[in-house]
Amino acid sequence: xxxxxxxxxxxxxxxxxxxxxxxxxxxxxxxxxxxxxxxxxxxxxxxxxxxxxxxxxxxxxxxxxxxxxxxxxxxxxxxxxxxxxxxxxxxxxxxxxxxxxxxxxxxxxxxxxxxxxxxxxxxxxxxxxxxxxxxxxxxxxxxxxxxxxxxxxxxxxxxxxxxxxxxxxxxxxxxxxxxxxxxxxxxxxxxxxxxxxxxxx
Numbered sequence: 533x534x535x536x537x538x539x540x541x542x543x544x545x546x547x548x549x550x551x552x553x554x555x556x557x558x559x560x561x562x563x564x565x566x567x568x569x570x571x572x573x574x575x576x577x578x579x580x581x582x583x584x585x586x587x588x589x590x591x592x593x594x595x596x597x598x599x600x601x602x603x604x605x606x607x608x609x610x611x612x613x614x615x616x617x618x619x620x621x622x623x624x625x626x627x628x629x630x631x632x633x634x635x636x637x638x639x640x641x642x643x644x645x646x647x648x649x650x651x652x653x654x655x656x657x658x659x660x661x662x663x664x665x666x667x668x669x670x671x672x673x674x675x676x677x678x679x680x681x682x683x684x685x686x687x688x689x690x691x692x693x694x695x696x697x698x699x700x701x702x703x704x705x706x707x708x709x710x711x712x713x714x715x716x717x718x719x720x721x722x723x724x725x726x727x728x729x730x731x732x733x
Contacts, residue, residue: 542713618648642666662698687725
């Protein structure tokens with residue numbers, strides 16, 4: 533579960549046909565449910581690893597299909613599923629190892645190449661690369677169970693996220709709307725990590 537626009541909420545102005553401001557609205561602090569498939573790749577370098585993630589938002593809704601241009605009204609619906617996938621390639625730098633906390637807590641700083649739908653008016657591709665930074669801290673909530681119990685591998689993770697590039701900036705215009713502030717790159721995610729393989733890591 534991700535909370536977006538965490539520390540600031542940008543303003544968007546609606547313009548009339550002559551370019552005059554009709555109204556100004558402030559972005560809401562949104563909660564988004566995501567499903568993530570992740571593959572962790574350890575390395576021989578101490579405290580360094582990679583993670584590959586595919587991210588899917590199953591319940592997001594929109595008014596227009598970004599790929600076909602068809603609107604919900606064209607299709608005779610109230611809304612359409614607005615759920616294009618995202619991909620992240622992460623370099624993990626572990627600063628707190630689980631073995632240093634008897635298996636209870638681990639934390640790492642990530643430098644991320646985020647590949648997601650374009651968000652700036654000058655973008656020339658449907659998807660763009662965005663530089664992203666994350667601080668992830670995971671707690672093994674069932675670490676008290678006996679060795680060999682699969683539940684010991686389940687974690688609850690907090691992730692503080694900052695998208696540094698690729699988001700709308702002040703002055704960006706989309707049709708009759710113009711951003712008055714830079715879009716917030718900050719978010720926080722509460723993640724339930726359920727390992728699928730190996731079953732006995």
